[in-house]
Structure formats: structure tokens, C-alpha cells
Amino acid sequence: MLAAYLPGNSTVELREIERPAPGIGQVLLKMKASGICGSDIHYIYHKHLGDDPRTAYQGVVAGHEPAGEVVELGAGCRHFKLGDRVAVYHISGCGFCRNCRKGFQISCTDPARAAYGWQRDGGHAEYLVADERDLVHLPDSLSYRDGCFISCGVGTAYEAVLRGNVSGGDAIVVVGLGPVGMAALMLAKGRGARLAIGVDTQADRVETARGLGLVDHGLVAGAETLGEIELLTRGGAGVTIDCSGNPRGRLLALQATRTWGRCVYIGETGPVQFDVSDDLLHRQRTIYGSWVTSVHNMDQCCEDLDAWGLHPHDIITDAFALDEAAAAYRLMAGGKSGKVIIAFDGA
The missing domain is CATH 3.90.180.10 (Medium-chain alcohol dehydrogenases, catalytic domain)
Structure with missing residues (x-):
């Protein structure tokens, strides 16, 4: 063979x-x-x-x-x-x-x-x-095409959505709109996120996410992006997920999280640097690190996708x-x- x-x-x-x-x-x-x-x-x-x-x-x-x-x-x-x-x-x-x-x-x-x-x-x-x-x-x-994507990328995104505990009361921001980032947006919508914002440095990826109906707002990353997110979410998103693995992307995800919100890091490699007091402690934010998912949650992911028609x-x-x-x-x-x-x- x-x-x-x-x-x-x-x-x-x-x-x-x-x-x-x-x-x-x-x-x-x-x-x-x-x-x-x-x-x-x-x-x-x-x-x-x-x-x-x-x-x-x-x-x-x-x-x-x-x-x-x-x-x-x-x-x-x-x-x-x-x-x-x-x-x-x-x-x-x-x-x-x-x-x-x-x-x-x-x-x-x-x-x-x-x-x-x-x-x-x-x-x-x-x-x-x-x-x-x-x-x-x-x-x-x-x-089967759904299945192969679930085997890693979608499963990874699903675990991030679970760690962030995304629900119908949340606005969500996903930084990095590669395949895993777009899957995270799809799954967050399935769990009822009321507002979905996607951010990427590449305009064509932002357009792809828009064309698939995955985002309510697609933003090309720049100097004003944090301010745009804060305006759209009235102070920050309840859940943010960084899929970029980029230091600036990770910082944006954290700073775009509202007070008492949850920030999930799933993008691999590289560092991040932030002000612990201003960016974390004083805003009562929680950072989660998430790596792939479990067999149980992958089973549940398949059931949820079936139920949501996604x-x-x-x-x-x-x-x-x-x-x-x-x-x-x-x-x-x-x-x-x-x-x-x-x-x-x-x-």
C-alpha cells in the first residue's frame, strides 16, 4: 500500500x-x-x-x-x-x-x-x-472529513471552549484564525456565545471567517484592535482564546478579557510577557493552559456537533x-x- x-x-x-x-x-x-x-x-x-x-x-x-x-x-x-x-x-x-x-x-x-x-x-x-x-x-x-479534523484540531478547540466555560451570556474573542481558531469560533457559537469576534494579522483569514459566518466582527490586528474589542464588548470579552502562539497575540487575548473573565491559551510555542498587576491581578482574570483534549470530551464533541448541526x-x-x-x-x-x-x- x-x-x-x-x-x-x-x-x-x-x-x-x-x-x-x-x-x-x-x-x-x-x-x-x-x-x-x-x-x-x-x-x-x-x-x-x-x-x-x-x-x-x-x-x-x-x-x-x-x-x-x-x-x-x-x-x-x-x-x-x-x-x-x-x-x-x-x-x-x-x-x-x-x-x-x-x-x-x-x-x-x-x-x-x-x-x-x-x-x-x-x-x-x-x-x-x-x-x-x-x-x-x-x-x-x-x-469522515469532519472526523479527521476532530481527531486533533477541533478537539483542541473544543477543550478550550470547555475550559473557558463559554455560554450564552458570553462574548468571545479568538486570536489567530487558522483552522483551530476558526473551529473554536464555530464551537463557541454552538454553545450559544452571544457575540463572536475573530482577530488575525492576515486579512484573507479574517475574510474567510466572515464568509463562513463564524464571526460577528472580524478584525485585522493592529494598534487599535484592543480598543475596538473593548468598544464592541463594552469593556472586554467574557472568554478569550489565543490560538496564535504569538507573544503579541497572547497579550491581546489577555488584555481583551473583561474583569473576572477567562483567557485560554492553546497556541503552541513562544513566550508571553505582561504586567502581572495591571493585566492579571487587578482585573481578577484567570488564565488557562489547555493541551488537546480527552477521549471522553472528543466523544462529547462529536455528540455536540451532531446536535448543533455543525x-x-x-x-x-x-x-x-x-x-x-x-x-x-x-x-x-x-x-x-x-x-x-x-x-x-x-x-
Whole structure:
């Protein structure tokens, strides 16, 4: 079967490999959709960072956002059946540490922790072996394209919305309108946010968010942005989410939070600097750090999207066949697209 690998020099390598077979407690998935995440670009595609075997890319089949159909069951599988449509939680943990028992395999502390597409084979291939415990059912209303995005990006955004406790009484500001930022806006609207504001340095991303109906106000970041937000929200948003990972973006998110409001940081890498008294203490603000989500919450995310009639695949701007993976990665690395995925037959 055909599979895509990331050598680490901004290239993609296609190889013919043997079709895998599921072991005990595992299933074989026929792949239908496999997303490309920003972390794939930053940490693997351009240059392999670090040499810790627990976290660094180990030269496996790429792709940590898989969705597909169960076509073979290994011994001991009890909860899924042939033909089930699933997304895959992209970290397989030990199952016994306290983080795993909470469903947060992303924070598993055991050396056996392995991420699909990083330390074990991922979704950029025709078939994938996954542990049954890592699977999440897709409701009939959600497509495989929805599912692959939920596997990481949408799940990450969903957890941020939960940490911020977004409700119908809240105005929300999302800083950074890449795929995860747009997903956060979609989910906040689903939870009833009364006002949604999106901010990005790129005008085309702001326009995309407007065109998808994700924002009530889209702002191109500049010197006056904080004042604009304060005017629109009458003093600040109840919940702000930074998806930019940029020091200025993080500071804007914090300063745009109203007194007693909640600010959630999910954008990876880089520092932030702020005045502790003026920006945090005296305004009684709370900062949350959030990393991916839990298997339980990913299940709930699928149920909520079904109930709300929302589709993350609306944020997908480009889909490529597996043999076009190099072009897909080039586009995603350019930073101007929406979500980019590898799509297979039936997706």
C-alpha cells in the first residue's frame, strides 16, 4: 500500500509498504480522511526537533488526524464492529497513569506513550492499525472529513471552549484564525456565545471567517484592535482564546478579557510577557493552559456537533489525494490556506 513519510527537509516521501494487520485489542481501518496539522509542519515537515524517543518523530507513516472505516478486528475487540465509522484520538497512552485514567492520553507519563504519525504509524496511508480504545464513533451526520479534523484540531478547540466555560451570556474573542481558531469560533457559537469576534494579522483569514459566518466582527490586528474589542464588548470579552502562539497575540487575548473573565491559551510555542498587576491581578482574570483534549470530551464533541448541526469540514479549504501529499504539505506550510487534508475514496 502507498504511505507518506516526512524526511524533515520540507519534503514528503511516498513509499510502498506492506498492509498492516491488527493485533490484540486493535482494529484495521481503511483510511477515508487524514488531516495535516500545524504541528506536523512546525515540528516534523520543516525540521525534526529533539531526539527524545518519547516525543520526537520516529520516521513512521505521517499523519496524526485519522478517520476511517473499521474493516478488520483483532482478537479481544469488544466495543467496535466491522463497518463502524470512526475518528482516532491521536495519542495512545499506557491506560494506567492518572492522566490516561482521566482520558487525557496526550499527557500520559509512561515511556510507552505513542502518538499516531509521530512514534507509531499514522493516517497518511491506505490502511491504519489503531488501538480500539483510541477510537471515537462518528455520528451519521458527521463526515469522515469532519472526523479527521476532530481527531486533533477541533478537539483542541473544543477543550478550550470547555475550559473557558463559554455560554450564552458570553462574548468571545479568538486570536489567530487558522483552522483551530476558526473551529473554536464555530464551537463557541454552538454553545450559544452571544457575540463572536475573530482577530488575525492576515486579512484573507479574517475574510474567510466572515464568509463562513463564524464571526460577528472580524478584525485585522493592529494598534487599535484592543480598543475596538473593548468598544464592541463594552469593556472586554467574557472568554478569550489565543490560538496564535504569538507573544503579541497572547497579550491581546489577555488584555481583551473583561474583569473576572477567562483567557485560554492553546497556541503552541513562544513566550508571553505582561504586567502581572495591571493585566492579571487587578482585573481578577484567570488564565488557562489547555493541551488537546480527552477521549471522553472528543466523544462529547462529536455528540455536540451532531446536535448543533455543525460541520468542521466547512473549514477545510483543500483536499488532496495521497499521491499528492507533497503538494498538500507545501500548501499547508504556506500558512494562507484553511484546513488541508488527505482524502481517500468515499470521503
